[in-house]
Amino acid sequence: MADDSTASASAPAPAPSSPCPGPSRPTDPDFLSCVLQPPTPSSSSSRPDPDYAALRRLLLRRKSPSALNHRMEWRCNGKGYVAYRNFLLRRIDGGGASSSAHSTPGNSGRWFASPTAFSEADSWSSIRDLRSNSGMLSRTLSVSSKQSEPERHVRFAEPAYSFVGMHCIFDNCKASVTVLKFGRMNSDVLAYGSSDGTLTVCQVSEPPSVLQKLTGHSKDITDFDFSSNNQYIASCSMDKTVRVWEISKGTCIRVVYGVSSQLCICFHPVNNNLLLVGNANREINAINFSTGRVISKLTCDNAVTALDIDHTGQLIFAGDAQGYIYTISVNSHTGSLSRTHKNKSCKSKSPVTTIQYRTFSLVARCPVLLSCAQDGNLYFFSIATNSHGYLTLICSVKLASPVQNIRASFCPLLSLEKGEFIVTGSGDSNVYFYDLARPKNSCVNKLQGHGSPVMGVAWNHGENLLASSDSDGTVIVWKRAKTN
Numbered sequence: 001m002a003d004d005s006t007a008s009a010s011a012p013a014p015a016p017s018s019p020c021p022g023p024s025r026p027t028d029p030d031f032l033s034c035v036l037q038p039p040t041p042s043s044s045s046s047r048p049d050p051d052y053a054a055l056r057r058l059l060l061r062r063k064s065p066s067a068l069n070h071r072m073e074w075r076c077n078g079k080g081y082v083a084y085r086n087f088l089l090r091r092i093d094g095g096g097a098s099s100s101a102h103s104t105p106g107n108s109g110r111w112f113a114s115p116t117a118f119s120e121a122d123s124w125s126s127i128r129d130l131r132s133n134s135g136m137l138s139r140t141l142s143v144s145s146k147q148s149e150p151e152r153h154v155r156f157a158e159p160a161y162s163f164v165g166m167h168c169i170f171d172n173c174k175a176s177v178t179v180l181k182f183g184r185m186n187s188d189v190l191a192y193g194s195s196d197g198t199l200t201v202c203q204v205s206e207p208p209s210v211l212q213k214l215t216g217h218s219k220d221i222t223d224f225d226f227s228s229n230n231q232y233i234a235s236c237s238m239d240k241t242v243r244v245w246e247i248s249k250g251t252c253i254r255v256v257y258g259v260s261s262q263l264c265i266c267f268h269p270v271n272n273n274l275l276l277v278g279n280a281n282r283e284i285n286a287i288n289f290s291t292g293r294v295i296s297k298l299t300c301d302n303a304v305t306a307l308d309i310d311h312t313g314q315l316i317f318a319g320d321a322q323g324y325i326y327t328i329s330v331n332s333h334t335g336s337l338s339r340t341h342k343n344k345s346c347k348s349k350s351p352v353t354t355i356q357y358r359t360f361s362l363v364a365r366c367p368v369l370l371s372c373a374q375d376g377n378l379y380f381f382s383i384a385t386n387s388h389g390y391l392t393l394i395c396s397v398k399l400a401s402p403v404q405n406i407r408a409s410f411c412p413l414l415s416l417e418k419g420e421f422i423v424t425g426s427g428d429s430n431v432y433f434y435d436l437a438r439p440k441n442s443c444v445n446k447l448q449g450h451g452s453p454v455m456g457v458a459w460n461h462g463e464n465l466l467a468s469s470d471s472d473g474t475v476i477v478w479k480r481a482k483t484n
Contacts, residue, residue, distance in 0.1 A: 008394045009056070013107075025115065030322050031365070033084050037127050052356065053167055057298065061298065062468065064171050073117075078477055080085070081404070084095050085370065086427060087088055095171045096280055111267075120313055129191055129213060130354075134305050147376070148440055151462065159432050161421060161480070162445065162480070162481040163443065163447060163466070163478045163480050163481055164479050164480070164481045165478070165479060166477065166478060166479070167204065167208075167465055167477040167478060167479040168208035168477045169474065169475070169476050170192075170200070170202055170208070170474070170475040170477075171473065172195075172210060172473075173192070173198065173471050173473035175194040175195045175196035176194060176195040176455065176471040176473060177192045177195075177456060177471075177474070178194065178220060178221065178222070178405055178469075179192065179222070179224065179456050179468055179469075180193070180406065180456045180458050180469050181225070181226065181458050182459065182461060182467065183230040183461075184226045184227075185230075185461040186226075186460070186461050187204075187208075187461045187464070187465065188203050188204055188205045188460075189201065189203060189211075189226075190202045190204050190458075190475075190477070191222075191224065191226070191233060192222075192456070192467075192469055192475055193221030193222075193224055194221060194473060195220040195221075196220075197215070197216070197217035197221060197237060198213060198215050198217075198221075199214040199215075199221060199224060199245070200212070200213050201213075201214065201232065201247055202336055204460070204465060209246070212247060212250040213250075214233070214245050214252070214363065214377075214415045216243055216252045216255075217235065217239055217243065218236060218237075218239045219237050219238035220238045221235055221236070222235050222236055222238060222261070222262065222264065222265065223235070223236050223265050223266075223306075224265065225265055225267050226267070227267055227272055228267065228269070228272045230247070231239045231246065231248065232244055232245060232246060232253075233247060233303070234267065234275055234289070235247045235265070235266055236262035236263065236264065236431040237262060237281075238261045238262075240257065240259065240260060240261055240262060241256065241257055241262065242255070242258070242262050242265065242275070244256075244289065244292075254292050256287060256294075258277075258281075258363050259281060260484070261279060261280040261384070262278075263278050263279055263280055263303065263304060264277070264278040264304060264305060264307045264318075265278075265466075266308060267289075268309065268313050269311060269312075270312070271313065271332045271333065271335075272289065273288060273290055274286055274288070274289065274332070275288075275333050276307065276309065276316060278303075278304025278318055279303070280303040281303070282299055282300045282301065282302055282304065282320075283304065284298045284300065284304055284307070284316070284318060284328065286330070286335035286336075286337060288335075292468075294381070295334075295335045296334070296335045296336050297337070298328060298337035298339060299340075300320055300326055301320065301322070301324065301342075302320035302322045302324065303323055303351075304318050304319070305319055305320060305351045306318070306319040306352045306353060306354055306355040306371075307319070307355055308355045308357045308369075309357065310357050311331070311359055312356075312365065313332045314329065315327060315330070315339070315383075315389040316327060316328060316330050317369055317389070317391075318353050318355065319351075319353075319355045320352065321351040321352075322349050322351075323346040323348050324346065324352075325342075325346065325352065325355070325369075325371060325381075325391060326339055326341070326342050327339070327340045327389035327391065329389075338386040340389060341388065341389060341390050341391065343381070343390040343393075345393040346371070346377070346379055346393075346396075347378045348373050348375050350373040350374040350375035351373065351374045352373055352407055353372050353373065353374050353405055354370065354371065354372035354375075354406075354407070354408045354409070355369065355370070355371055356370040356409060357369055360383075360412050361420055362420065363394070363419065363420045363437050365398060366382050366383060366384075366385070367382070367383040368380065368382055368394075368420070369381040369391060370408060370409075370410055371381055372406060372407060372408040372424065374405070374406070376396075376399035376406065377396055378398075378399065378408060378434070379393060379396045380393070380394045380395050380396065380397075380436045381394060381419065395436055395437075397436060397442055398433055399424065399426060400434070405455055406425050406426070406427075406454075406455060407424070407425065407456045408423065408424035408425075408457065409423055409424070409458060411423050411433065411458060411459070419435040419437040419438040419452070420437050421433060421434065421435050421444065422434050422436060423453050424457060425453065425454030425456065425457055425468060425470075426453070426454055427453045428449060428453075429448070429450040429453060429454060429470065430446045430448055431446060431447040431450075431454055431457060432445075433445040447478055449476050449478075450468065450470040450474060452470045452472040452476070453470060454468050454469070455469055455470060455471060456468065457469075457471075463480070464480050464482075465477050465478065465479060466478045466480065479482070
């Protein structure tokens, strides 16, 4: 047979025959497995095909050493196969063990490939060593000196959420900054409220500066919101008051007194003469912005700690002190409120600190809602608009280092990957980015620079700046790297 003779010519010379039934050399497990492989029946007959079986055994026998020789001879840019394989394994483990060497306040949050080049002199056992030490590598790849839980799950940074460093820093506040927001449809105006009752309005464009410092609240500012034209700010506080400020003049033009701490507030997106306020007395009040009078109220089961409203102005989503989320229908003209659903899928009984609505999600293909609880649990819901805002839990993520009043925010839809990214503060002074589509390996990046627990985060309208605040009163504005 011509094929057999050709194959035999290229095969290594067989060992001399021996009268003993066993082989004359140590048994090779690969060779033995090839010999014991049952022959494959031919398609035209049920009898075995000896040519196919012999050729297959020969190829399988030669596959392992030939592949080894090929890898040993592989070269690319002066590097061998070992360096290439180790580089790939390090990318899988998180982006390189030596990235911490590049961490400075100026480039915090950027991830770099490891500069260490593996030479061909590296032993072949280095791959096995790298696999056995993957836990150590994943703990040292972080840019932080603290080995917190999220660091053991950080994969290489999502390119859309890489940052070139700090754009500016505001450190004029001496109390904890609990909430901060950029102006509506605005990339330049930033405001933040603190636990000493002051509200500061800044501009972040060159040169960054403080525009107004609004004083009037006697206790912690719990929340505030910009009007649609950014001329006014409505703030609420633990001092039981709601105040309306005219930004250009820096004056308080209206005060609404309540009977309990006012915990959350937002302007109605369609009727900007309507303010929605949640308080510790288990109420959501609809307040006329022009007169300061309460025109409608709705009683919930617990203190209302966070709320947001959809883009149509027809549905309010409110979180309470026991972790429940309510869907409430609102009339844009009259301000009347009516409860439609109460979601009980959150397992924790911790107060809700963040409720954020998003019109569309790449994961859910529908409107979605982000909820963050005080115990560090993040919840991601889909919203059924044809069922009066019924919420369905998609996934949840447990933060490793939560702080008491931690807040979270959706990230812009920048990534080409199919994921849902959010950003949040933490108790270990870092800002973390999570992909809710990968709950078990969700941390994709983090930013360092704060010296105390990070409590608030906010994106600007242009989505190129991210602001974060901490319990020492420092506000850092991060500049996102440009991506194609």
